[in-house]
Amino acid sequence: MALAGVRVIELAGLAPAPFCGMILADFGAKVIRVDRTKVSMALDTQARGKKSVAINLKTPEGVAVLKKLCVQSDVVLEPYRKGVMEKLGLGPRELLRENPCLIYARLTGYGQSGSYATAAGHDINYLAISGLLSRLGRSEEKPYAPLNLVADFAGGGLTCALGIVLALLERTKSGKGQVIDASMVEGAAYVGSFVWKSRSIGMWDRPRGQNMLDSGAPFYDTYQTSDGKHMAVGAIEPQFYRQLLKGLELDAAELPDQMSFSDWPELTKIFADRFASKSQAEWSQIFDGTDACVTPVLTFEEVSSHPHNRERASFIEDAGGQESPRPAPVLSRTPAEPGLALDPAIGEHTLEVLQEYGFKRADIDQMLAAGVIEGHAMKAKL
Numbered sequence: 327m328a329l330a331g332v333r334v335i336e337l338a339g340l341a342p343a344p345f346c347g348m349i350l351a352d353f354g355a356k357v358i359r360v361d362r363t364k365v366s367m368a369l370d371t372q373a374r375g376k377k378s379v380a381i382n383l384k385t386p387e388g389v390a391v392l393k394k395l396c397v398q399s400d401v402v403l404e405p406y407r408k409g410v411m412e413k414l415g416l417g418p419r420e421l422l423r424e425n426p427c428l429i430y431a432r433l434t435g436y437g438q439s440g441s442y443a444t445a446a447g448h449d450i451n452y453l454a455i456s457g458l459l460s461r462l463g464r465s466e467e468k469p470y471a472p473l474n475l476v477a478d479f480a481g482g483g484l485t486c487a488l489g490i491v492l493a494l495l496e497r498t499k500s501g502k503g504q505v506i507d508a509s510m511v512e513g514a515a516y517v518g519s520f521v522w523k524s525r526s527i528g529m530w531d532r533p534r535g536q537n538m539l540d541s542g543a544p545f546y547d548t549y550q551t552s553d554g555k556h557m558a559v560g561a562i563e564p565q566f567y568r569q570l571l572k573g574l575e576l577d578a579a580e581l582p583d584q585m586s587f588s589d590w591p592e593l594t595k596i597f598a599d600r601f602a603s604k605s606q607a608e609w610s611q612i613f614d615g616t617d618a619c620v621t622p623v624l625t626f627e628e629v630s631s632h633p634h635n636r637e638r639a640s641f642i643e644d645a646g647g648q649e650s651p652r653p654a655p656v657l658s659r660t661p662a663e664p665g666l667a668l669d670p671a672i673g674e675h676t677l678e679v680l681q682e683y684g685f686k687r688a689d690i691d692q693m694l695a696a697g698v699i700e701g702h703a704m705k706a707k708l
């Protein structure tokens with residue numbers, strides 16, 4: 327796998343950093359998640375392929391253990407508020423001094439500088455400050471955050487993973503590590519570059535929810551079918567739009583022009599009436615195999631059995647029978663090989679990992695007894 331041999335220490339976090347760690351693990355890195363002690367359940371639902379060690383960082387011994395793990399690794403991924411790692415004596419200055427090859431990734435909402443740097447926040451706040459949230463939502467409605475996908479995952483975890491991979495690549499030339507300041511505000515804004523930069527061609531001149539790609543256009547929206555399901559329509563280009571009209575059995579000559587903004591609400595009603603006349607399965611049969619850019623809106627229960635997804639094996643099942651998406655993209659020679667085992671319990675690999683990193687068994691036992699670290703026992707308590 328592409329990242330085989332890369333050792334990552336991931337400090338347990340809420341959602342973006344765990345996703346970043348899972349991407350690295352999916353593509354072959356050895357990712358060790360550092361959990362707290364005395365917690366009964368991991369909140370990390372993105373733990374595929376990771377190992378878990380439980381360390382109490384409120385003890386000097388615990389901090390020393392983490393330091394030893396970090397300086398022997400390639401990457402440290404930390405999801406805390408600015409200043410937390412410095413307070414522990416584990417800031418980038420300290421760790422890079424001991425291991426100049428270390429890549430130190432800091433994944434936060436607001437970044438390491440600026441007046442919001444130490445403020446608490448979540449995806450919706452970062453999205454708001456990026457400007458993007460103001461553009462999301464339907465006409466005459468308040469801004470609407472599309473789950474926590476944009477800032478936490480696209481602008482956060484994924485962008486941070488890109489930063490880590492870039493730093494690993496650069497390190498092959500310079501031999502040096504570096505610090506990655508991954509701000510979810512900036513990551514989200516960057517993911518939104520198209521929106522920013524396509525203002526120059528008038529793509530977003532109209533209010534929220536009245537533009538081509540924000541549910542303003544009748545040919546780029548979802549429609550309810552007679553069985554209460556939905557179809558997604560993305561027929562932008564004229565040749566595809568013609569096929570949409572053909573499938574809907576509508577005559578272009580009797581309709582307003584596709585790009586007549588003022589007629590979009592009327593056209594949307596016409597399309598809505600048509601879609602409401604047949605079931606999702608009937609519309610799928612009509613549009614499958616055409617270039618009308620019309621597809622059924624599938625539920626999570628339906629995706630893996632859809633022929634296209636099934637043919638590509640786009641979804642995988644873990645040992646507990648839970649389905650999830652296969653890692654993307656697919657690399658031809660060194661594809662990801664996602665672990666299918668159940669997610670690690672907290673501290674499941676403490677002993678194994680510490681021994682691998684050079685700790686003596688007697689020292690491990692002494693730290694276990696003192697509550698500095700926790701091991702397998704936690705699994706039984708879950």
Ligand SMILES: CCCCCCCCCCCC[C@H](C)C(=O)SCCNC(=O)CCNC(=O)[C@H](O)C(C)(C)COP(=O)(O)OP(=O)(O)OC[C@H]1O[C@@H](n2cnc3c(N)ncnc32)[C@H](O)[C@@H]1OP(=O)(O)O
Nearest residue numbers: 340341361362382383384405406407434435446447448449
């Ligand atoms: C009813 C509630 C149920 C909750 C269920 C949750 C289910 C998951 C839901 C996922 C929702 C995802 C949402 C939508 C998101 O947007 S997640 C993104 C959140 N934002 C970020 O990650 C940005 C960066 N992080 C932060 O800004 C902050 O960490 C935070 C998220 C605001 C949380 O702040 P806060 O809890 O005060 O923590 P921090 O200031 O980071 O400090 C962490 C403290 O914990 C300590 N710590 C860490 N590891 C250990 C350890 N192993 N052992 C002992 N202590 C540990 C650190 O030392 C630090 O302590 P201290 O410096 O405060 O004394």
